Amino acid sequence: DTGVSxxxxxxxxxxxxxxxxxxxxxxxxxxxxxxxxxxxxGPEFLTYFQNEAQLEKSRLLSDRFSAERPKGSFSTLEIQxxxxxxxxxxxxxSSSGQGGSPLHFGNGTRLTVT
Amino acid sequence: QQQVKQSPxxxxxxxxxxxxxxxxxxxxxxxxxxxxxxFPGKGPALLIAIRPDVSEKKEGRFTISFNKSAKQxxxxxxxxxxxxxxxxxxxxxxxxxxxxxxxxxxxLMVKP
Numbered sequence: 458d459t460g461v462s463x464x465x466x467x468x469x470x471x472x473x474x475x476x477x478x479x480x481x482x483x484x485x486x487x488x489x490x491x492x493x494x495x496x497x498x499g500p501e502f503l504t505y506f507q508n509e510a511q512l513e514k515s516r517l518l519s520d521r522f523s524a525e526r527p528k529g530s531f532s533t534l535e536i537q538x539x540x541x542x543x544x545x546x547x548x549x550x551s552s553s554g555q556g557g558s559p560l561h562f563g564n565g566t567r568l569t570v571t
Numbered sequence: 572q573q574q575v576k577q578s579p580x581x582x583x584x585x586x587x588x589x590x591x592x593x594x595x596x597x598x599x600x601x602x603x604x605x606x607x608x609x610f611p612g613k614g615p616a617l618l619i620a621i622r623p624d625v626s627e628k629k630e631g632r633f634t635i636s637f638n639k640s641a642k643q644x645x646x647x648x649x650x651x652x653x654x655x656x657x658x659x660x661x662x663x664x665x666x667x668x669x670x671x672x673x674x675x676x677x678x679l680m681v682k683p
Contacts, residue, residue: 561617
């Protein structure tokens with residue numbers, strides 16, 4: 458169990474550019490979650506997957522945000538046409554999916570939009 | 572109705588003292604209440620969680636107290652240590668823990 462891995466740890470981009478983040482969950486976990494955390498705030502739920510199925514995506518912040526988990530293993534979160542307000546920490550978490558199983562968070566990708 | 576309100580925003584406690592952090596929620600559909608600890612540069616890590624069928628849960632120095640009628644729950648850290656200095660988040664969920672709603676966080680500093 459190497460934990461949830463996120464790449465890159467830091468990303469600096471210019472406004473208007475597209476960015477993609479990757480998350481590798483704990484290997485036996487079939488649920489994968491994306492959260493966003495702005496400075497001084499608690500994480501905010503964005504979306505989650507059960508295997509390759511995206512079960513909830515209504516909380517994605519705008520249509521510029523999209524997530525995929527094509528083979529039910531790793532996941533990507535893409536932000537198109539980035540804006541300065543997108544600057545935040547993007548956290549990925551995974552769980553076994555059994556009732557009340559805890560979420561294990563990665564250390565996040567910090568995005569700075571200049 | 573999705574909010575979870577957490578207080579205080581910051582807390583300073585002497586080593587060996589008791590740290591108390593409080594949370595309140597509105598959504599009566601919430602049925603899972605975890606507490607997370609976060610160190611700078613790290614993701615949140617689950618400390619302890621409770622469901623509303625019990626009023627208290629203790630794990631080591633950490634205790635959750637839950638008041639269903641008041642829609643409030645709190646975290647007590649006994650014998651607080653400098654290594655406990657971190658940001659603590661309460662959270663709540665109504666769907667077996669999938670879509671957590673987090674409080675705003677409490678930055679705890681334990682002075683030696």
